[in-house]
Structures are given as structure tokens and as C-alpha cells.
Amino acid sequence: xxxNGVFSRLRRLDRAEGVDDFxxxxxxxxxxxxxxxxxxxxxxxxxxxxxxxxxxxxxxDSGRRALQFLGLDEEEKSVGFDGLKVDxxxxxxxxxxxxxxxxxxxxxxxxxFREIPVVIMSSENILTxxxxxxxxxxxDFIVKPVKLSDVKRLKSCMFGGNRIQKQDKGLNKRxxxxxxxxxxxxxxxxxxxxxxxxxxxxISSPSLPRSFSSxxxxxxxxxxxxxxxxxxxxxxxxx
Amino acid sequence: MKRALCPVCSGSIDEQFLQLQQLQDxxxxxxxxxxxxxxxHESEKLLRNLREDCLVVxxxxxxxxxxxxxxxxxxxxxxxxxxxxxxxxxxxxxxAASEQNNRAGCLRALELLEYExxxxxxxxxxxxxxxQQRILAAGVRYPQQPNNP
Numbered sequence: 448x449x450x451n452g453v454f455s456r457l458r459r460l461d462r463a464e465g466v467d468d469f470x471x472x473x474x475x476x477x478x479x480x481x482x483x484x485x486x487x488x489x490x491x492x493x494x495x496x497x498x499x500x501x502x503x504x505x506x507x508d509s510g511r512r513a514l515q516f517l518g519l520d521e522e523e524k525s526v527g528f529d530g531l532k533v534d535x536x537x538x539x540x541x542x543x544x545x546x547x548x549x550x551x552x553x554x555x556x557x558x559x560f561r562e563i564p565v566v567i568m569s570s571e572n573i574l575t576x577x578x579x580x581x582x583x584x585x586x587d588f589i590v591k592p593v594k595l596s597d598v599k600r601l602k603s604c605m606f607g608g609n610r611i612q613k614q615d616k617g618l619n620k621r622x623x624x625x626x627x628x629x630x631x632x633x634x635x636x637x638x639x640x641x642x643x644x645x646x647x648x649x650i651s652s653p654s655l656p657r658s659f660s661s662x663x664x665x666x667x668x669x670x671x672x673x674x675x676x677x678x679x680x681x682x683x684x685x686x
Numbered sequence: 687m688k689r690a691l692c693p694v695c696s697g698s699i700d701e702q703f704l705q706l707q708q709l710q711d712x713x714x715x716x717x718x719x720x721x722x723x724x725x726x727h728e729s730e731k732l733l734r735n736l737r738e739d740c741l742v743v744x745x746x747x748x749x750x751x752x753x754x755x756x757x758x759x760x761x762x763x764x765x766x767x768x769x770x771x772x773x774x775x776x777x778x779x780x781x782a783a784s785e786q787n788n789r790a791g792c793l794r795a796l797e798l799l800e801y802e803x804x805x806x807x808x809x810x811x812x813x814x815x816x817x818q819q820r821i822l823a824a825g826v827r828y829p830q831q832p833n834n835p
Contacts, residue, residue, distance in 0.1 A: 488725050488764040495709045495717060541759055570763045592702045592767045595709070 478606050479531060482506040483513045483538035483550065484568070489591070493537065493568075496598045505531070510545030510553075513538065519557055533563055535605060537589075540569035540576065548580060555584040564605055568593055698806045703769030722810055725768050729803060732761045736780075740796050743789055751784040754792070758784065761799075772802045 480502045482493045490506045497504045507513050514520040517533065536554065538547040545553075547567050555561045564586040569576065577588045586605070589597050710717040739754040758781045765774040776799045783791030 486728070486760065486764050486767070488721060488728060489767050491721050491724060492706070492709075492767050495714060498714075499709060539763075541763070543756075570759075570766055591763065592705070592769070594702075594705055 477501065477503050478534045478602065479503040479505070480535045480537060481513060481516060481533045483508075483510060483536065483542070483547065485509060485539065485542045489539065489568075489593075493593060493598075496593060496595055497537075499595065500598050500602050502535075502602065505533075510538070510542060510547070510550035513550060514545075514553060517554075517560055519553060519560060533560075535564050535566065535601075537566040537568060537601075540567050540580070541571075548576075548583065551580060551583050551585055566601060698772045698802070698809055699769045700771040701769065702766065702771075706768060719814060721768060722814075725764055725770070726807060728764055729761065729773075732757050733800065733803065736761070736796055736799070740792055743792060751787060751792075754784045755781060770806050773799065773806055776802050 478501070480497050482490060482497065482504055484490045484493060484506070485508050487508075490508065494504045494506045505516065507516060511520065513536065536550075538550055540547040547569075551565050551567065554563060554565055561584075565584065566587045566589060567580045567585045568589045568591050570591040572590045580588050587601060589601075706718050706721060735757045736754065739751075739757060742750065743754065758777050762774050762777040762781070765771075765777065776795060780792065780795035780799060783795050
């Protein structure tokens with residue numbers, strides 16, 4: 448199900464492309480992401496982050512709607528959405544009704560959709576939660592607020608031509624970094640850098656990647672992927 | 687379009703706000719103000735809910751802090767997404783008070799939250815006004831912006 452398209456350049460998508468725009472896209476290499484978050488603010492942000500990294504985005508406000516969109520909802524069949532293959536699902540963890548974890552389980556429990564990578568976002572960095580999600584088959588777990596570097600890394604890890612299947616859980620767990628002071632990408636015109644963290648020297652010091660992943664670590668990751676311990680660090684990367 | 691953190695807002699917003707500014711460009715020229723307006727709208731609703739939650743907690747025998755926790759989580763989440771650091775931090779303290787069933791703590795936290803939110807709103811409005819003036823002064827470099835940030 449995953450596409451190994453070539454994404455060599457950021458494109459600024461047309462502003463007119465709305466959240467629920469289901470018009471068919473001619474570019475067959477464009478990654479289609481289904482974003483699920485009950486917060487409108489977060490939907491707007493994640494949608495923009497994904498569009499800036501040249502993804503097609505469908506944003507929905509609940510797990511239920513996500514399942515409907517995929518056609519997995521038992522009660523309602525989604526009509527007319529064939530041909531809009533979903534390449535990635537990125538979902539908030541804490542949602543009323545169906546949590547992101549429950550959505551993850553439903554997707555991984557479906558023979559049709561289990562191959563779609565699912566990424567969980569959460570504003571809480573609770574290790575048991577992270578573990579649970581990774582064990583259930585989540586590709587990655589991102590601590591909010593989501594940044595452009597997170598999305599770029601996700602995209603290039605998953606669709607940069609080296610699509611890695613879901614790895615053995617427990618490997619490649621990374622340390623968690625406090626949310627303070629992550630420097631921003633210098634420009635939006637970055638090419639397919641695996642990681643767009645802008646200041647490698649500061650990253651190699653105490654500050655650490657902000658996600659837990661069964662994906663291989665990016666080159667600029669400071670920690671060995673199989674580091675056995677996880678520590679909460681509170682260092683700032685940059686003043 | 688990288689900008690230093692506006693000193694007007696320093697302290698109440700953090701680098702995540704800068705990240706939002708970086709997501710704004712010609713194809714999405716009002717991105718920041720749109721997101722912030724959504725945030726204001728949602729926040730005001732959440733604050734109303736939290737005021738009610740506090741009333742329930744104070745008045746009733748059975749104190750249900752669960753709803754409060756849910757509202758606080760939502761407020762924390764959206765605040766951190768736009769970089770409203772101080773508002774978010776007050777929510778964290780507020781949530782701790784609610785988890786301890788600390789009524790007085792919740793009321794104090796609510797008051798502080800209202801203050802910080804109000805402060806943030808004013809500062810962001812100031813920031814947008816400064817931005818508008820900068821845009822007008824820059825003249826041809828920027829496309830026409832609608833009047834209302």
C-alpha cells in the first residue's frame with residue numbers, strides 16, 4: 448500500500464485545496480495522509496504541515512469518521528472515495544469517543560488496511576502509552592506540538608524510497624526530549640533531508656529526537672537506536 | 687520570513703509560534719491569524735466550560751473533576767500547538783489541582799488561567815497590529831492582506 452514515490456522538492460500547494468477536497472489528484476506520487484484530530488487548531492496545523500511537505504491531506508475530527516472514510520465503519524459505508532488511497536494515517540491519541548489507540552487497533556485489525564502506517568500524536572509523553580502504541584503496530588509516536596521537522600522526517604523515512612516495514616517492537620526506541628526550544632528549519636525550501644533539524648551540533652549534545660519510532664533513526668539522530676534506557680531531558684537546544 | 691520572537695509577546699508564547707509563522711507563505715498568507723482566531727474561539731468556549739466545571743465542583747456534593755480534566759487537556763493541547771506556553775503551564779497546574787480534588791486550587795488556577803489567556807490575547811492582537819503596519823510599510827513586497835487579522 449505504501450508508495451515509494453519520489454519527493455525531491457517541497458511544493459507549495461494551491462491554497463484553494465480545502466480540507467475536504469476529494470478531487471482526484473493527477474500526481475500519482477503524491478502521498479495521501481489521513482489526519483485525525485478532534486482539535487480544530489491541531490487539524491489546521493497538521494494539515495498545513497503536511498501540505499507544505501507536498502502531501503495530500505484529508506483531515507477528520509474523529510476516529511469514527513476516519514473509519515468511515517476508509518470504509519471500515521460497520522454502520523456506514525463510505526461512498527465515492529475509491530481511488531483515494533491512503534498512504535499514512537496520523538492520529539491524535541486523546542480523542543472523545545474512539546481514542547487514537549483504538550483507531551490504531553481497528554486499522555491493524557483490518558486485513559485491507561493493516562499495511563497503512565499509523566502514526567500517533569500526543570501532547571503527553573507517557574512511556575507506557577508510547578509502548579502500547581508501538582506494540583500495537585504504530586510506526587511512530589510524536590509528541591505534540593508537531594513540528595515541520597517531525598513531518599519531514601516521517602515523510603522521508605516512510606516514503607523516501609526506503610520504505611521500511613514495521614520493525615520489531617522495542618528496537619529503535621529513542622529518548623524523549625522536552626518540548627522546549629527546538630530550533631526551526633531555516634527555510635521551507637529544504638529538499639528531502641532526512642532530518643530537517645537545523646543545527647546538528649546542538650542536536651548531538653543532550654537534546655534528543657522527539658519521537659519514538661520503529662523506523663530507523665535518521666542520520667542526525669544523536670542516540671543509538673537501540674539505546675536501552677529512556678530519559679526525560681530538559682535541555683534547550685538553542686537560546 | 688523568519689522573525690525573532692516579538693518582545694511584545696515574550697514569555698507568553700514560545701518557539702512553536704515561530705514555527706507557525708514559518709508555515710505562512712504566499713500560498714497561505716493568513717495562516718497564523720486563522721489558526722490563532724480558531725484558537726481564540728475554542729479557548730473561549732473551553733474557558734466557559736471550565737467556569738461551569740468549577741461551579742459544579744464547588745456547589746455539588748459529588749465532585750466530578752473528570753469533565754474538568756477533559757476540558758483542560760483540550761486547552762493544554764491547543765495552547766501548546768500555537769505556542770501559548772504560559773497558558774499551557776497554568777493548565778498543567780490546574781489539572782494537577784483537579785486531580786487532587788483541590789477545589790480552592792482549581793478556583794485559583796481558573797483565575798490565573800483567565801488572566802494569562804487575556805494577557806495572551808492582548809499581546810497577540812498587538813503583534814498582529816504591528817505586523818499589519820509592517821506590511822503596509824513594506825508596500826509592494828507583500829500581497830494585499832484582508833483588513834481583519
